[in-house]
Amino acid sequence: MAFEQKIRMEENVKDTVRQLLTEYLQANGQRKTPERYAILDTIYTIKGHFGIDELYHYMESNGKFRVSRATLYNTIILLVDANLVIKHQFGTSSQYERAYKNETHHHMICTECGKVTEFQDESLKQAIANTKLKKFTATHYSLYIYGVCSKCTWAKRRKKKSK
Amino acid sequence: MAFEQKIRMEENVKDTVRQLLTEYLQANGQRKTPERYAILDTIYTIKGHFGIDELYHYMESNGKFRVSRATLYNTIILLVDANLVIKHQFGTSSQYERAYKNETHHHMICTECGKVTEFQDESLKQAIANTKLKKFTATHYSLYIYGVCSKCTWAKRRKKKSK
DNA sequence: GTCAGTGCAAACTTTTTGCAACTAC
DNA sequence: GTAGTTGCAAAAAGTTTGCACTGAC
Numbered sequence: 504m505a506f507e508q509k510i511r512m513e514e515n516v517k518d519t520v521r522q523l524l525t526e527y528l529q530a531n532g533q534r535k536t537p538e539r540y541a542i543l544d545t546i547y548t549i550k551g552h553f554g555i556d557e558l559y560h561y562m563e564s565n566g567k568f569r570v571s572r573a574t575l576y577n578t579i580i581l582l583v584d585a586n587l588v589i590k591h592q593f594g595t596s597s598q599y600e601r602a603y604k605n606e607t608h609h610h611m612i613c614t615e616c617g618k619v620t621e622f623q624d625e626s627l628k629q630a631i632a633n634t635k636l637k638k639f640t641a642t643h644y645s646l647y648i649y650g651v652c653s654k655c656t657w658a659k660r661r662k663k664k665s666k
Numbered sequence: 667m668a669f670e671q672k673i674r675m676e677e678n679v680k681d682t683v684r685q686l687l688t689e690y691l692q693a694n695g696q697r698k699t700p701e702r703y704a705i706l707d708t709i710y711t712i713k714g715h716f717g718i719d720e721l722y723h724y725m726e727s728n729g730k731f732r733v734s735r736a737t738l739y740n741t742i743i744l745l746v747d748a749n750l751v752i753k754h755q756f757g758t759s760s761q762y763e764r765a766y767k768n769e770t771h772h773h774m775i776c777t778e779c780g781k782v783t784e785f786q787d788e789s790l791k792q793a794i795a796n797t798k799l800k801k802f803t804a805t806h807y808s809l810y811i812y813g814v815c816s817k818c819t820w821a822k823r824r825k826k827k828s829k
Numbered sequence: 830g831t832c833a834g835t836g837c838a839a840a841c842t843t844t845t846t847g848c849a850a851c852t853a854c
Numbered sequence: 855g856t857a858g859t860t861g862c863a864a865a866a867a868g869t870t871t872g873c874a875c876t877g878a879c
Contacts, residue, residue, distance in 0.1 A: 592755030
């Protein structure tokens with residue numbers, strides 16, 4: 504796919520989620536503040552996972568719009584409720600990622616170095632989607648597979664030998 | 667199964683994990699302190715998930731052995747490394763559960779009230795176990811399905827109506 | 830004009846760290 | 855005896871909260 508086409512698609516996604524946010528705010532009688540749109544836009548600019556602090560610094564250095572941490576915390580909860588952002592809890596701090604037009608993926612987490620790698624698996628995806636739950640309306644899910652990445656496997660062996 | 671038999675099985679599990687801890691400590695040249703065994707024992711007495719604070723108060727009120735929070739944090743990391751405890755990150759604070767002889771299960775998490783419910787699903791379990799990962803040695807996994815529990819579904823409807 | 834939403838700083842919660850005292854080896 | 859561990863208290867990290875001010879409606 505051509506580069507320019509990719510950019511155009513990204514813009515479409517941004518427009519769409521902006522629209523979705525507007526609808527959500529209207530439906531809930533909440534205000535359409537510039538902060539909320541700026542935060543949503545930034546989130547859909549970032550690829551992959553991010554934490555609140557990262558988001559804060561990204562927006563600050565980007566210079567387009569400055570918001571306080573408190574507003575980030577408030578807004579991210581709103582965006583999670585609006586199903587525009589997904590929340591994860593990998594390590595100490597919460598991690599987030601965009602929810603709309605984001606390919607479902609699973610996570611491998613290295614227990615040695617904490618590195619998080621995404622991967623796709625169609626049959627796994629289907630197995631989870633086909634699972635019927637009692638007394639529960641599922642909206643989304645997270646699968647975290649813990650283990651040791653190849654890099655750390657070697658580091659660990661060296662470490663054990665030297666002891 | 668008779669009640670007494672269950673108790674006996676539980677005791678066997680405790681003995682086994684104590685043994686496993688001993689082996690782990692020996693293999694890594696670490697000390698066999700009474701604190702470590704007391705903490706392991708307590709964890710395998712608790713059924714289900716627990717946080718550090720819960721564990722702290724449980725041990726305190728139980729009166730058998732008093733340990734500091736710092737030691738709990740240190741020891742739980744050790745036990746996770748020894749594959750005797752599994753770490754989760756549901757909400758703000760870390761949650762843990764015993765790893766040995768604990769039926770693999772999945773988690774449903776209500777995004778409204780935060781309630782965590784466990785469930786079993788054999789085909790899901792197999793689908794995950796059969797997934798091949800590149801450059802990664804998996805030890806265990808966690809599947810969290812987010813959504814709204816039946817209780818909160820009703821509460822939410824009432825709330826929306828009243829708005 | 831009104832009240833939801835924002836920024837700031839203080840408070841709070843959970844986890845980590847430095848250091849003296851202790852104890853398993 | 856000596857280093858690995860523990861307990862304590864202080865610090866750090868992440869998140870929430872109270873309140874005055876601002877701006878979307």
